[in-house]
Amino acid sequence: MCADTPETAVDYRDTVFLPETEFPMRAGLPMREPEWLARWEKIGIYDRLRAKNADGARTPFTLHDGPPYANGHLHIGHALNKTIKDFIVRAHQMMGHDSRYVPGWDCHGLPIEWKIEEQYRAKGLDKDAVDTVAFRQECRKFAEGWVDIQREEFKRLGVTGNWADPYLTMNYHAEAVIAEEFMKFLMNGALYQGSKPVMWSPVEKTALAEAEVEYHDHTSHTIWVRFKPVSGLDGASVVIWTTTPWTIPQNRAVAYNPAIAYGLYRVDALEEKSTATEGEMLVLADALAQSVMTAAKVAGFTRVRDVAADEFDGLILRHPYAGVEGANGEWDFDVPMLPGDHVTDDAGTGFVHTAPSHGDDDYQLGVKFGLPMTYNVEPDGSYRADLPLFGGEAIILPDGKEGPANVSNIKQLAWAGALLAKGKMRHSYPHSWRSKAPLIYRNTPQWFAAIDVDLADDMNDYGTTIRQRALTSIEDLVKFTPAKGQNRLHSMIETRPDWVLSRQRAWGVPLTCFTKRGAKPTDADFLLRDPQVNARIVAEFEEHGADVWYTEGFKERVLGNLVNAEDYEQVFDVLDVWFDSGSTHAFVLRDRPDGTKDGIADVYLEGTDQHRGWFHSSLLQACATKGRAPYRNVVTHGFTLDEKGMKMSKSLGNTVAPQEVIDEYGADILRLWVAQSDYTVDLRIGAKILKGTADSYRRLRNTLRFMLGALAGFEEAERVAPADMPELEQWVLHRLAQLDTQVREGYAAFDFQGVFQSLFNFCTVDLSAFYFDIRKDALYCDAPDSLTRRATRTVMDLLFHRLTTWFAPILCFTMEDVWLSRFPGEDSSVHLQDFPATPEGWLNADLAAKWDGIRRARRAVTAALEIQRSEKVIGASLEAAPVVHIDDGALLAVLKSVPFADLCITSDLQLTADPAPNEAFRLPEASGIAVVFERAMGEKCARCWKILPDVGSHKHPCTCARCNAALG
CATH class of the missing domain: 3.90.740.10 (Valyl/Leucyl/Isoleucyl-tRNA synthetase, editing domain)
Known part of the structure; x- marks a missing residue:
């Protein structure tokens, strides 16, 4: 007999292998995330990822960034957009690609010019009385300031990319290429001046x-x-x-x-x-x-x-x-x-x-x-x-x-x-x-791109006009996510009028063309079409930027000895800013070393409004200058709404600022909100939703923390081959093999909600509530050389490498924390890893079917015991030794082939084919299974707490046979 008094009780707490980890239960993300950002910058993680492709063996993958305007702090829509992009870039990198991301900014156009004009009006100044170049320089300086601010705000979200060398539409090379792309319209016959009604802003005069x-x-x-x-x-x-x-x-x-x-x-x-x-x-x-x-x-x-x-x-x-x-x-x-x-x-x-x-x-x-x-x-x-x-x-x-x-x-x-x-x-x-x-x-007289004119070029694989090429691209060359985006963009292109290219503004890339004095727009010689003049303009812009167009003597210099400058008038309208951003494929994808060989991006991703914006203008521009769409995938997300489904507005006071969420919860919670949402429709966000997101995060963090603790001191010598593992471990490997396919296919299809839900359910249902719950006993109480304990820790190691990398694109900060808790080191980072290869041999459909039956029976047992616990008949399931009646002989044989009592976390358990009494517990969804509660017989082991008849009959007082052997 085991005495149960303080004087005689034996304390075996120091002999139990409880989880050991310094990984904190509380994340402290708002305080700790900046430390990881600084660390990533210090070790140059983006450049190190590029170096992984030094041998060129990795397939390039490029998400081309739709440029936001550099004119204000980020709103929640920006955070949504950049976070989704980051999921894509990180996931494709970890799936074995060389996944490049060059962030960019739209720097020209009315939004920035309007800000400067507002400053002028506040000072009582007239914009039209200021030198054009001086005014443009103020716009440039304004944009530069906001680029720096927004860059830091984007980085704080955990977005990876080439932040040291982003693209700006106001960079000299960009302005030169935009002008060069415009002059392709001039040369191929798409450009014309017409007088027709256009949408006009009297306030902005454009x-x-x-x-x-x-x-x-x-x-x-x-x-x-x-x-x-x-x-x-x-x-x-x-x-x-x-x-x-x-x-x-x-x-x-x-x-x-x-x-x-x-x-x-x-x-x-x-x-x-x-x-x-x-x-x-x-x-x-x-x-x-x-x-x-x-x-x-x-x-x-x-x-x-x-x-x-x-x-x-x-x-x-x-x-x-x-x-x-x-x-x-x-x-x-x-x-x-x-x-x-x-x-x-x-x-x-x-x-x-x-x-x-x-x-x-x-x-x-x-x-x-x-x-x-x-x-x-x-x-x-x-x-x-x-x-x-x-x-x-x-x-x-x-x-x-x-x-x-x-x-x-x-x-x-x-x-x-x-x-x-x-x-x-x-x-x-x-x-x-x-x-x-x-x-x-x-x-008003404006400059247009004709979209139904046969173009004078040789890029006719997909049509001879801009519209034909665009429609063919939509139909045959581009995949849309969600699929309804295809019809939306197609209908817009199908019915749209000619593109109005000109704006009567000052801040932008000018329409670099000259018209003949006295000629009519319909005359053949109305526009000067001279390749040498075009080349001179591009060279001037490369050296001095587009401001040079407005300097004295520019016209005479570029026309020089080619034509009589007095015979031509210089156009001073600026290009529609959508032409700027629509041209980015040329100076980013085509021209940069981190671009693409064919100048085509794997993905363009923006909000649904960009079917009439960036997707649209990029398509028209590229179809005129390269003959097809500049993208292979178009992915769209919805807008952000408050918790009631209302559009956010400052006047209603229902806006959610990204920085406020980061300050309270951390960027990973914002990222998790994105992953949990269906981004293809409008997304709701607010205090209650974020609290629910944080609760999901805590559950996931606890799972990872338990895994880290269970792996303390794991060594290769412990590793067990899959074939030698108990069936339960082999079942976990089967699930990992299933998940490997789901995760890769999900990330490739941009289905982040599907990826996260699959992984989250696996962690909370399959692992925390089932596998970990069962194997705690073996982890804590088995001897170190026990096959079950070694197999469990081996599986834990395999889980660790997969879960940390699979979650890393979404929870980039937390997974770094988890990784470094196990693999510290100056150059260590989860983001330098690829998704581990998962052997197809782990898949075992027969075993999975067998364990589906086992889990169904287990649910019936645990439900029966929960009633006894809620009625305070027992305090823990180890106090029980239920009798389980099974109608199905095949299922009964299956349950007898496994340690079913251990799976149900009971001290003992009887399986029988005898008819169950009427008072037996039955779970509606587990037909043919009935449970009769019985108490476990024997004494409570002071080490593992199982109640067994042999406790107290061994060398070590108050232990069962398993614990006695473990103590030596």
């Missing part, structure tokens, strides 16, 4: 690309206007409806659709304050007549007759301002009615007021029928000064608010008797993403 436009709710004036025929239609007025009264002075036609049913309507009765006239005749689409009469406060009306579409053919209307006092004949011209498929009877009147200078549909109709363009609106959004009635009036004021132009037109239409009705409506309207001010469509 054209904007679609990617620079965002849509917000906006309240617009609505007007219904009478256009009277010169003759015909029984004198009835044709009624148009528009939300842009300011465009009425630019009207040149009224469009109709022959497929719409029209009628002639008579006004019979009026409500109070109606602007209609009793008895007047109006022509309207039948489907819209009631809504028009309601807007005009008409109490009663009669449909007089059908109006056939052929009555509109050749019909001439009078402009509402024709003959108006003070108009000075400005609008005394014919207004034709023209057929147009774009006209619908969904809203309005069934007729469309057509101003070719202020809308794409209007412009296309104007081109088709030869309508004249107007130039009534100045760059600042005001009417030209000499426009009768409205000269100098603003459509949009410098502060972005509405000017008087709309109201003035409404009043003038009313005075002229043309206003049938007016109102207001709230709708989605384009705004500048920078100034947040409303935009207008404005006709």
Whole structure:
């Protein structure tokens, strides 16, 4: 008998092999992560990874960085984007590639120029009065400052890359290549100057690309206007409806659709304050007549007759301002009615007021029928000064608010008797993403890239036009993640107009071309196309940067003895900043030693908005200059939302700043949030979500900490060959072989959520709750030379090398901590490792099927014991010796072939085929298995705590046979 009193009890605690590790339970990430960053920089880890490919044996893998703007602190969207990129780069490196990442910045363009202008306005200075080169230098200095700030913020996230030598679109070589790429458009016939309506910002006085436009709710004036025929239609007025009264002075036609049913309507009765006239005749689409009469406060009306579409053919209307006092004949011209498929009877009147200078549909109709363009609106959004009635009036004021132009037109239409009705409506309207001010469509001479012109080059494998090459690339050459991105980009390219390349700004790469004085844009010699001139421009930019374009004597110097400089005018518009970033494949992928041999990236990854941004512009630019897309994979992620699914905004106070998360939790928690989320849709983040992420992290950290402790002092001499291991260890190896495939395929498919969930479930369910739980007894209490203990530690070692490397791309700081806890050293790092090769021979489907049955039976036993524990019948499962009734003879044989009591962590256990009593415990999902609780018989071993009959009958007091032997 074993006495259980303090006086006689034997203490065997020092003889048990408890886990030993200095790996802390609390991570302390906010404080410790900067230490690892400094360490990585000290040992030059990025360069050392490149050196691993000194023999060229590793397959290159390049993720090309979409450049953020260098103009402010990072937001959570930046953190999401760069973290996903880091997962990709690190994972492909550890899968055996030479995985290169060159971070970059967009440095030109309106966002930075606007910041400098804001500084000028605050000082009461006029930007236009400053020397262009001096202004550009201020923009450059501003961008340089933010590049340095953002670089440190990105590095703090744990993002690996060539931070010492990033690419900047404002570097001299970059500016030279951007100019060179633009001049390829000049030489291959894609470039032309045209006058057509473009999205225009009156506040910023420049054209904007679609990617620079965002849509917000906006309240617009609505007007219904009478256009009277010169003759015909029984004198009835044709009624148009528009939300842009300011465009009425630019009207040149009224469009109709022959497929719409029209009628002639008579006004019979009026409500109070109606602007209609009793008895007047109006022509309207039948489907819209009631809504028009309601807007005009008409109490009663009669449909007089059908109006056939052929009555509109050749019909001439009078402009509402024709003959108006003070108009000075400005609008005394014919207004034709023209057929147009774009006209619908969904809203309005069934007729469309057509101003070719202020809308794409209007412009296309104007081109088709030869309508004249107007130039009534100045760059600042005001009417030209000499426009009768409205000269100098603003459509949009410098502060972005509405000017008087709309109201003035409404009043003038009313005075002229043309206003049938007016109102207001709230709708989605384009705004500048920078100034947040409303935009207008404005006709202005701009430079365009024609996307449907056959190009004068020999890169015709995928088509002869930019559009053909782009669509073929999307269809045949590029893989999209998620797959729906393919259709989205395809539909955009399929329907997009020509690319507006020019901006009326100062900070950017100029359109490096010259036009012949006196020539028209349609003339063959309008543009100077001279390879020698182009080469001189590139050489000047390489040496001095794009600022040199604005210096005195530049034109004379580059035209020199080639042509008469006096015969040509220098273009001073700057390129759309999307052309800059769209050209990065040339000066990063093609030109850098760490680029790619063919100038094509393995991956472009950005947010879903970049289907109309960087993916789009890069595709168009590369298709014009290299004949195909510059990427093989396009991966997109969603936007970041708060916990309620609301868009983040400073005004709502629901923003989550990356630095705040890092300060509280550490960057690894932010990285883990990304890995746990489905990045292909919009992602939510907030305090509760981050707390849940931190809880998952703690569970994982505890698993790794236990593994480290169990491996203390492990030596190669202990290693057991897989074939000699117990079945449980062989089952763990089988799971590792399965995971090896899942992890590699997941990382290759950019499925980080899938990778993490597979690994996390393995660690928490298969390891912590099953394997580790079972093998604690052998680890702690078996003799050091025990096969089971040696096999367990061998498996632990194999687990360690795989889990640390598999998790390293995601939890880059924590896995370094785990690795260095076991393998310290000045040059040691988990990030210098590859994923270990996992033998295919570890896979054992038969063994896995066998252990699925064992685990099912075990769950029934542990569930039965948990009831006894919750009812305080027992304190621990070792106090039990249950009887387990098994209906299935094959399963019974399987359970008898393994130490099932040890697997269930009981001191003893009986297996029987006898029918189970009714009161036996049964688990619904484990049919055919019933458990009857019985207490373990015997004494409690003072060393392993098992209750066994032989305890107290051995040399060492109060021990069982196994512990007695271990003590020697």
